Amino acid sequence: MSTKVSMTVNGRKVSADVEPRTLLVQYLREHLGLTGTHVGCDTTQCGCCAIHLNGEAVKSCTILAVQCEGADVVTIEGLASPDGELHPMQKAFWEHHGLQCGFCTPGMVMVACDIARRKPDADEATIRHGLEGNICRCTGYQHIVEAVHSGIQAMNQGKR
Amino acid sequence: MYAFNYHRPKSTDEAAKLVAEAEDGKLIAGGMTLLPSMKLRLAAPSDIVDLAAVEGLRGITVSGKTVTIGAMTRHVDVQTSAEVKKAIPALAALAGGIGDPSVRNRGTIGGSVANADPAADYPAAVLGLNATVETTKRKIAADDFFTGLFETALEPGEIIKAIHFPVPDAAAYEKFPQPASGFAMVGAFVARFGKDVRVAITGAKDHVFRVPDMEKALAAKFSGDAIAEIKLPDDDMMSDIHCSADYRAHLVTVMAKRAAAKAAG
Ligand SMILES: Cc1cc2nc3c(=O)[nH]c(=O)nc-3n(C[C@H](O)[C@H](O)[C@H](O)COP(=O)(O)OP(=O)(O)OC[C@H]3O[C@@H](n4cnc5c(N)ncnc54)[C@H](O)[C@@H]3O)c2cc1C
Numbered sequence A: 001m002s003t004k005v006s007m008t009v010n011g012r013k014v015s016a017d018v019e020p021r022t023l024l025v026q027y028l029r030e031h032l033g034l035t036g037t038h039v040g041c042d043t044t045q046c047g048c049c050a051i052h053l054n055g056e057a058v059k060s061c062t063i064l065a066v067q068c069e070g071a072d073v074v075t076i077e078g079l080a081s082p083d084g085e086l087h088p089m090q091k092a093f094w095e096h097h098g099l100q101c102g103f104c105t106p107g108m109v110m111v112a113c114d115i116a117r118r119k120p121d122a123d124e125a126t127i128r129h130g131l132e133g134n135i136c137r138c139t140g141y142q143h144i145v146e147a148v149h150s151g152i153q154a155m156n157q158g159k160r
Numbered sequence B: 001m002y003a004f005n006y007h008r009p010k011s012t013d014e015a016a017k018l019v020a021e022a023e024d025g026k027l028i029a030g031g032m033t034l035l036p037s038m039k040l041r042l043a044a045p046s047d048i049v050d051l052a053a054v055e056g057l058r059g060i061t062v063s064g065k066t067v068t069i070g071a072m073t074r075h076v077d078v079q080t081s082a083e084v085k086k087a088i089p090a091l092a093a094l095a096g097g098i099g100d101p102s103v104r105n106r107g108t109i110g111g112s113v114a115n116a117d118p119a120a121d122y123p124a125a126v127l128g129l130n131a132t133v134e135t136t137k138r139k140i141a142a143d144d145f146f147t148g149l150f151e152t153a154l155e156p157g158e159i160i161k162a163i164h165f166p167v168p169d170a171a172a173y174e175k176f177p178q179p180a181s182g183f184a185m186v187g188a189f190v191a192r193f194g195k196d197v198r199v200a201i202t203g204a205k206d207h208v209f210r211v212p213d214m215e216k217a218l219a220a221k222f223s224g225d226a227i228a229e230i231k232l233p234d235d236d237m238m239s240d241i242h243c244s245a246d247y248r249a250h251l252v253t254v255m256a257k258r259a260a261a262k263a264a265g
C-alpha cells in the first residue's frame, strides 16, 4: 500500500506515492536524486544524514517520508545560492580544512547551521556539544570545530 | 524495515481505536526509539499510528507547584523552556543531556517514559520528582508506573497524555553517560520536598528504582557526604561490555553523591 506525500524540498514543491516504510533519506536520495545526504549507520548515531526539517536539524534516516507531510525540508544541495556561490558555512569548511574524505560533511554542515541558529555566540565547548550527534572518522574534529566557529561568525555578519 | 500501514489520527480516541483494531499496532511519537528498532527488525508492527497530528498533547504549563508537560513535547522544548528552567532547572538540564541535538529535535517525553528503557534519563526524573503520568484512562503515580525491563503499568492501547511534575525545593540529576549514545550507564536524580527526599537511579538495574537508605540519610542531612558511604549490593545490577555490575554499583554511590551535593548547592 502506498501513501501520497507532499512537501517542499529546497524550495521546490514535490509530491509522490511512497510506501509508508520509505525513510526520508531514501525519498531524498532515491526518488529525488539528492544524493548529498548520506547514510553512515543503522543506529541513528552518525549524523551523515542530517537535514533541516522546518528549520531544525534532524536525522533523515530516522523519520518516515510520510511523517514529513506538508513540511519544509532543506538538504545540503539547498544551501548554496542558485548561482553556485557557497553558503558561508560551506566556505568556512573549505577554508579551514574541515573535511578530508567528505562523507560526514553534509551532515556536519547542516548541524553547524542549526548551532548557528540556536547559539549565534557559540564558543568551542558549545560547538563540540552541538556536534555530539555527528561522527567523523577522518579529521579528529579540530578543523571541523574551527570551521564551524568561523562559519557562525560569517553568518552573524550577515553573509547569509 | 518490514512494510506496515501508516495512520495519522487527530484525536487520542481515534488513535486508541486504530491501535486496538490493528493486528499489531504501535504508536509513534518522535520515532527515535521505534524507528531504529524497526530498521534493525527488532520490531515489526503491522500498523503505525502517528500521534503528531493529535491535538492537545504538546506544550508546557506551570500552575502553582506543578509543571505539566504534554506527552508529545520534545526534549529540545523542555531543555529550552524558560518556565521549566525556572521551576525545575534539573529537569531542563536532564532533557538537554539526552542523546544529541538532532535526537532532541524529534524525541518526546511521552515516548521516552512509555518506552522505559532501563538506561533512559526521563524515568529518573519521573520517579525522583514523584510525578504523575496522566493517560487516556487514568492517572498513574510514578511509584506504580515503571514495572520492569521496558515494562510499564500502561495497558495495550493506553496513551500517555501528559506528565505532571511537582516542583521540588531543590533537585539535581547527574549521569555517567555511555560515551557513544549518551544513555545513562548510571544516572541519579535527587529531589528534596521540604523534609522529604527522593533518590531515583536509572541505568543500573532492569528499571529505575529508589534508594530508601539514601533518602533517609539525606532527610537527616542534605549533603553529598551524607550518602558517600552507602553502597548497594551488585547482585541485581546490569552487567554488559560497557560496565560490570560491581562498577555500576560503585557508580550509583558516586552519581547519587554528586547529585545530592549539587542539589544542596
Ligand atoms: C542516538 C540516540 C541517542 C539517544 N540517547 C538517549 C539518552 O542519552 N537518554 C535517553 O533517555 N534517551 C536517549 N535516546 C532515546 C530518545 O530519548 C527517544 O526519543 C525516546 O526514548 C523515545 O521517544 P520518542 O518520542 O522518540 O518515541 P518513539 O520512538 O516514537 O516511541 C517509543 C515507544 O513509546 C511508545 N509511545 C510513544 N508515545 C507514546 C504515548 N504518548 N503514549 C503511550 N506510548 C507511547 C511507542 O509506541 C513506542 O513503543 C536516544 C536515541 C537515539 C537515537
Ligand code: FES
Pocket: A038, A039, A040, A041, A042, A043, A044, A045, A046, A047, A048, A049, A050, A059, A060, A061, A062
Ligand atoms: S545515517 Fe542517520 S544517523 Fe547515521
Ligand code: FES
Pocket: A098, A099, A100, A101, A102, A103, A104, A105, A135, A136, A137, A138, A139
Ligand atoms: S571527513 Fe571523512 S568522515 Fe569526516
